[in-house]
Amino acid sequence: MFENFNDFLDKMKGKTVNVVGLGISNKPLIEILLKAGARVIGRDGNPNATVPYDIELVLGEGYLDNLEGDYTFKSPGIRPDKEQFLEFIGKGGILLSEMEVFFDVCPCKIIGITGSDGKTTTTTLISELLKASGYKVHIGGNIGTPLLPVTKSIKKDDICVVELSSFQLMTMKKAPDISVITNITPNHLDYHLSYEEYIEAKLNIAKNKAEGSFTVLNLDDKTTGEYLESIDGDKRFFSLNGNEKADVFYKDGYIYCGKEAVLNIEDIRIPGMHNVANYMTAYLAVKELTDKDALLKVAKEFNGVPYRIEFFAEKDGVKYYDDSIASGPVRTMSCLDTFARQGEKIILVAGGADKKFDFAELGRQIAKKAKALYLVGHIPTGKELKPVENTAEKIKNAVLCAAPDFPVYVFYTMEETVKAVKEYAKPGDVVVLSPASTSFDKYKNFEVRGNHFKECVKNG
Template identity: 30%
Template sequence: MAYTEMISYNKKFVKSIGDKRILILGFGREGHGTFLFLRKIFPHKTFGIADQNPKLVRLNLGRLETVRLHLGKRYLGAIKNYDVIIKSPGIAPKLIAPFVSKKQRVTSQTEIFFELCPGTIIGVTGTKGKSTTTSMIYEILRDAGFRAHLVGNIGKPALSSLASAGPNDIFVYELSSHQLYGLKKSPHVAVFLNIYPEHLDYYRNFAEYGRAKANICLWQNKDDYLIFNAKDRLVCKFAQKSKAHKISVTGKYYGLDKAAAREAGRISGVSNDSIEKTLKNFQYLPHRLELVGVFQGITFYNDSLATIPQATIAALDLLGSRVETLIAGGFDRGIDFRPLAEGIWRSRVKTVILFPESGKRIIKEVTASEKGGGIKYFAARNMREAISLAFLHTKTGKICLLSPASPSFGLFRDYRDRGNAYKRAVKSFSKKPRRM
């Protein structure tokens, strides 16, 4: 479906914003995609673009034609001059609330996509596991010959996929809580994996975060499907409120991801043989329990995306007794590390290497019981220092696991930067003679 056909397909949407003053609020990957989408529909319309980072806007925008730029620290002040604000998910609703009046419409790329999509949407959310599960479902459908699209955080910006879409297309959409916030539509097939405390700096409280996640299923009808984690109490609570056909799944870590992906494939009409063939050949995503390799007899895993204790506990449980060294810690959000300490006690971990600032509280919990008495712990100021300690204190045949249970802010740009620094340091130190 070309853009001109799409306009005809949904004249109501075009009419609703065609004569409005439109502001694209936030101009990262998603904001840029929204701009390109709207520019093709309205080639001569002047759009407003507001962002705190002037360099990011100029990098993404290219030719500065028929746009009004509102850049820098006071970028939110531009909101008052527009009728429709298309907000990027990274900007917290509480930040813009003081600037928005009741006469203005605040929307998002996700809401526009749900309004315009001519095909089927399979949405996936969860504090952890959504990227892997989304990728599994997409590959299951693609390998089975469906016209499948991977959209959202790990695929294309959603709106850019609509240009060639038709009623037989299936869009597998990774949906974060930020994208689900305020949404009043749910996908035909919803996959709801888990809810753990996360992004609490973005929301007023954990309850608001949970309600945002729940939008993936709260607006479904009796013809829709909800695949949900039967072991997550809060997910089950929200699942009860959905009108969709309900399919419960269980499993730990990648086991849950595979179980949910299997059900999504079956709902779409894929055979069991085809599903299992895809899952057997599935390549896991970087920084998600990624095998870096064996160096000087030590096996190194990169689980940098484990930004909460539950993810680190799952990694320890999955890898089992061979994990001898754990590298953890990072930005301290003040969450409870007692469950992580219990996970470390259950494991065979003998050495814990910790980054600031949360590392201080992690080791306090680990050593609060005599169960942690035999565990050695070290503070590391940077990744190279951490890896030097790992080579020194991990025996041949054992595993060193980077699974921080904390965000990366402070020492690293993001979880990717942290994971890549880990892989570089491991490969660099592996070339040096090992001391024991």
């Protein structure tokens, strides 16, 4: 659609452009559009939304009514099949996202990463490996900064590393040069109409591939394996389960690339076998662009990504970890496995907004690997939450179904929960917030939830 960034700017001049969603990521986009000479209309469901620009605003309940103009940029969290968008397209309007435009105009190689688990750590590891190998790296998408506003500063020999959500991928028409799918398990079923739609969105990262591009895939992942025929171009595989048919695999304490051992996992600073998988994924994606020395350097120095089994405090002999990123049961089970493999006594803090998960297997794993479970989210009479269903009772019932006498405690606030945990915990215990749920029952996002947990631990 756009040949380069200047072509994009030229095509915006004099056009009427709607920007739907006035969060942090879209504000730089508005500035670009205004400088290009577009008439910009900002739209947001929040009646109190503001922007630091003198533009027309349509806010509140009817923010999508009477969509007019030439282009509409939507935020990823808004479904593209809303009736108002379809009517806009029917009138000749073009529905876009910032990431779609960036893929059109980016002058350098793009590495795109998606998956249900591990994508942020894998994205960060790829970036660190490339930096250690001398590349100028731009990191964006779900993490980092919006990339479209900095396009003019990106050089041909740079590399962009982009984390992509299923929301972003639903409408993507162009694939990265290197695509990575860490795994696919049920997630975001509160947004997607079905698990099948979620899978198709994830697989979109590996469709319409250009010649010479490839996709990194998890050979151990059942769902990915069922859809291999729908993935375009060359495929590379990694295996944590030691499948030697994979290009990169784990065996006997080492990561192998073919017959060569490229990394002793004892050199990996961040804990957990899931992070061994993240290292395999990252190395496989960029092994032609890096080497074993860079891999070892990153393994020894990289401290991990915040809110992902992040150690942050030790009080009275009890260690506290923040895994607030865990918005589903698979991630929490991985967290439990990390500590169980080390023989730790685990006190799990969980609960949050429901994404329609089945918690039966999580319940069995908690009963098997944890010492006690503390749940945040019980709703006392007279108290009100946002209109979001909470998972506390579901997780509680799943655990008690597996082990009727297992110690489960349910509270309303994080303060109450942490206070009770501190009274229960003994020296040598590990307390970890790994909610198996999203944060939206009480918090703006998982970062705010994780920070609140840390504050309660440190100040309580």
